[in-house]
Amino acid sequence: MAFSMPEKTKRQIGMIVTIIGVALMAYAVISGLINGQIGTKEAKITPDIAAFIVGWFAVLIGPALWLGETPAAIRKRAGRS
Amino acid sequence: MKVIAIFVVVIAIYVLAYLYYGKRILSEKIVRASADRETPAIAKFDGVDYVPANRYVLFGHHFASIAGAGPIVGPAIAMAYGWFLPLAWVLFGNVFIGAVHDYLSMMASVRYGGISIVSISENLMGRTARYLFLIYVLFTLILVYAAFGSIAARLFASNPSVATISILFMPIALLTGILMYRLGLSLKAVTVVAAALVVIAYIYAYNVGTFFGPFDAKLSPAEGGWVAYQRWVIILGIYAILAASLPVWYLLQPRDYINAYLLWFSLGLAVVSVALLGLRDLQAPAYTSFAPKIIAGVETPFWPAIPLIIACGSLSGFHSLVASGTTSKQLANELDALMVGYGGMLTEGALSSFAVIVPISLAWQAEELVQIGVLEQGETLLDKSAVQRYVIGYGYMVGSVFSNLGVSFEASYKFFSIMAALVLSMYILTTLDTSTRLARFAWQELFDWMRARNETAYSIITNKWVASFIVVLAGSFLAYPVLNFGTPEQPKWQAAYNVVWPAFAGANQMLAAIALMTSSLWVYMILKVRGALSALIMVPSVALWFTVTAALVWWLWKVFPVYLEKSPLQAYGAGFMVFFTLVLSLLLMVLFVVALMRARAVAK
Numbered sequence: 141m142a143f144s145m146p147e148k149t150k151r152q153i154g155m156i157v158t159i160i161g162v163a164l165m166a167y168a169v170i171s172g173l174i175n176g177q178i179g180t181k182e183a184k185i186t187p188d189i190a191a192f193i194v195g196w197f198a199v200l201i202g203p204a205l206w207l208g209e210t211p212a213a214i215r216k217r218a219g220r221s
Numbered sequence: 222m223k224v225i226a227i228f229v230v231v232i233a234i235y236v237l238a239y240l241y242y243g244k245r246i247l248s249e250k251i252v253r254a255s256a257d258r259e260t261p262a263i264a265k266f267d268g269v270d271y272v273p274a275n276r277y278v279l280f281g282h283h284f285a286s287i288a289g290a291g292p293i294v295g296p297a298i299a300m301a302y303g304w305f306l307p308l309a310w311v312l313f314g315n316v317f318i319g320a321v322h323d324y325l326s327m328m329a330s331v332r333y334g335g336i337s338i339v340s341i342s343e344n345l346m347g348r349t350a351r352y353l354f355l356i357y358v359l360f361t362l363i364l365v366y367a368a369f370g371s372i373a374a375r376l377f378a379s380n381p382s383v384a385t386i387s388i389l390f391m392p393i394a395l396l397t398g399i400l401m402y403r404l405g406l407s408l409k410a411v412t413v414v415a416a417a418l419v420v421i422a423y424i425y426a427y428n429v430g431t432f433f434g435p436f437d438a439k440l441s442p443a444e445g446g447w448v449a450y451q452r453w454v455i456i457l458g459i460y461a462i463l464a465a466s467l468p469v470w471y472l473l474q475p476r477d478y479i480n481a482y483l484l485w486f487s488l489g490l491a492v493v494s495v496a497l498l499g500l501r502d503l504q505a506p507a508y509t510s511f512a513p514k515i516i517a518g519v520e521t522p523f524w525p526a527i528p529l530i531i532a533c534g535s536l537s538g539f540h541s542l543v544a545s546g547t548t549s550k551q552l553a554n555e556l557d558a559l560m561v562g563y564g565g566m567l568t569e570g571a572l573s574s575f576a577v578i579v580p581i582s583l584a585w586q587a588e589e590l591v592q593i594g595v596l597e598q599g600e601t602l603l604d605k606s607a608v609q610r611y612v613i614g615y616g617y618m619v620g621s622v623f624s625n626l627g628v629s630f631e632a633s634y635k636f637f638s639i640m641a642a643l644v645l646s647m648y649i650l651t652t653l654d655t656s657t658r659l660a661r662f663a664w665q666e667l668f669d670w671m672r673a674r675n676e677t678a679y680s681i682i683t684n685k686w687v688a689s690f691i692v693v694l695a696g697s698f699l700a701y702p703v704l705n706f707g708t709p710e711q712p713k714w715q716a717a718y719n720v721v722w723p724a725f726a727g728a729n730q731m732l733a734a735i736a737l738m739t740s741s742l743w744v745y746m747i748l749k750v751r752g753a754l755s756a757l758i759m760v761p762s763v764a765l766w767f768t769v770t771a772a773l774v775w776w777l778w779k780v781f782p783v784y785l786e787k788s789p790l791q792a793y794g795a796g797f798m799v800f801f802t803l804v805l806s807l808l809l810m811v812l813f814v815v816a817l818m819r820a821r822a823v824a825k
Contacts, residue, residue, distance in 0.1 A: 162392075165392065169389075169425070169429075172385070172425075172429040172431075173425075173429065176428070176429060177381065177429055177430050177431070177432055178385065178429060178430070178431045178432070179431055179432040179433055179434075180432055180434075181432050181434070181435050181436070182434070182435065183434050183435060183445060183448055185434075189431065189432070189433060192388065192431065193388075193456055196388050196391065196392075196460075197459065197460070197463060199391070199392045199395065200391060200395070200460075200463050200464065200467070200472070201463055201467070203395055203399065203471075204467050204468065204471055207399070207403060207471075
């Protein structure tokens with residue numbers, strides 16, 4: 141039996157994930173500007189590279205959950221309401 | 222040989238091929254494409270995979286998806302033959318096999334409601350052919366993922382700026398999609414915004430690299446030299462799973478639309494540079510040897526081995542999966558297929574010609590590169606890796622044009638060589654998530670028999686996240702190892718793609734032969750095309766099948782023993798794949814001949 145999340149909850153989670161993702165990426169980008177690089181050549185994983193990667197993934201999936209269904213512009217092109 | 226001579230010949234061949242062979246023969250006489258027929262994107266619209274796209278957007282997606290590292294790395298490796306043979310193979314294969322293969326795969330899929338070339342094979346050759354084909358495709362796509370995942374991880378680890386821009390590129394693509402589809406901005410406005418953001422991101426990445434741990438290719442993995450590489454293999458795997466499971470309108474379409482501009486820009490710069498440097502002579506020899514030592518240090522004869530080296534620049538079976546997998550489901554009008562399918566492949570050939578073969582031939586042992594420390598005295602580009610040949614060659618050619626305008630050669634070389642690496646990265650990332658998406662389709666089709674017997678088991682096994690995960694896991698497993706291609710005393714550590722590439726290329730080219738045979742059956746049996754027009758498709762498909770079969774047998778005979786000596790585990794893995802490829806292709810050839818004989822009997 142497939143689990144289906146209520147649409148409203150999905151959108152709220154999507155919004156939160158997007159905001160967190162944007163914030164994490166912004167932190168990494170600003171940190172890069174200050175330090176001249178993101179991450180380090182050493183084996184340890186620094187907060188900025190972790191934020192950059194996690195933020196990247198969050199930004200990839202967050203808006204998809206938040207914005208939800210296929211946009212009207214695309215439905216219109218396909219002749220669907 | 223003057224550069225301008227190459228320029229004129231290549232352009233003339235492509236223009237004639239598009240207008241005469243593509244438009245008049247393929248589109249008008251063989252397929253009889255019509256704007257009045259409803260395409261699957263309209264008829265089966267679902268908002269996820271079946272979504273009609275603007276033809277320029279779709280051209281961007283299709284071109285970016287098919288133009289992986291293949292059209293760059295393959296010709297760069299093949300420069301060991303000199304420039305003439307690789308260029309001749311790119312032009313011939315492109316016009317008469319590759320572009321025909323892409324266009325017909327796309328149109329056959331469109332006429333069959335958007336199903337893949339694999340499912341079409343069932344209609345033409347029976348159910349057994351379909352399942353053999355599906356296993357073959359799944360297997361090939363895992364190899365595609367492994368080869369390209371390994372190259373991408375190597376590129377990110379050794380070029381931190383490329384890692385930065387590649388990551389920043391994705392949110393820009395998402396924003397583009399949202400502006401286009403959600404907020405209803407015009408395509409022009411969206412393009413301007415996206416271009417501005419990409420320029421800002423490029424300037425940022427030029428100055429800020431992303432480091433994911435230590436990377437020193439001279440050290441062994443145990444000494445920590447490949448930490449960044451192996452981390453990127455894992456991160457790119459997670460990216461591929463996410464990107465391949467998202468709706469196409471959301472990431473794939475807008476990302477590839479921007480990609481196409483980037484690719485067009487770099488290709489345009491290459492073409493203009495070739496024209497502006499037209500009076501220069503090519504520095505590389507036109508011909509070196511028919512069998513230089515290329516694959517695993519073994520003498521590699523041009524025939525039959527060339528399909529194992531030059532893949533996508535000339536022809537590629539992977540393209541049939543893109544054309545009949547994602548592209549055919551987004552085609553809004555049958556007439557668009559000529560530009561997207563046939564034109565897309567010619568563009569890829571132009572990329573190989575103008576952005577790889579000519580630049581490398583120009584930069585062969587240029588004094589300017591010695592002066593800035595890129596080459597040592599007496600060294601040629603043949604002494605560099607294939608990716609480096611392309612990056613250095615492109616940076617040299619475009620950098621030379623700008624240095625003629627007064628810009629410092631060193632600065633312009635650096636700028637354009639990073640751009641070349643960025644373009645390569647964009648090609649590869651697109652290929653990673655597209656191959657994962659297509660492998661997911663193949664996986665889901667492979668288990669369709671289970672649906673009627675056990676709906677719950679079917680829905681779990683074919684769940685898009687599960688399917689993507691399995692494919693990426695297998696591909697990453699192959700991409701993860703780092704191997705010593707030297708001796709214990711003088712080690713030469715290299716990423717896994719060095720082992721996987723010939724296996725991927727062989728499986729991929731054999732797939733092209735099988736897909737083209739399927740398309741030729743479609744043309745003969747369904748479109749009822751006979752005589753010379755039918756032979757135009759069938760003869761190249763059978764000739765290609767024999768060439769690739771001979772190449773794979775040569776690989777097992779000559780290359781496999783060398784691999785076995787150096788790295789038994791990897792050699793058995795690659796050897797199994799090549800052997801499996803040969804057996805399946807033989808079975809499919811038998812089914813093809815049987816189907817053709819039946820069709821001829823019915824026709825009589």
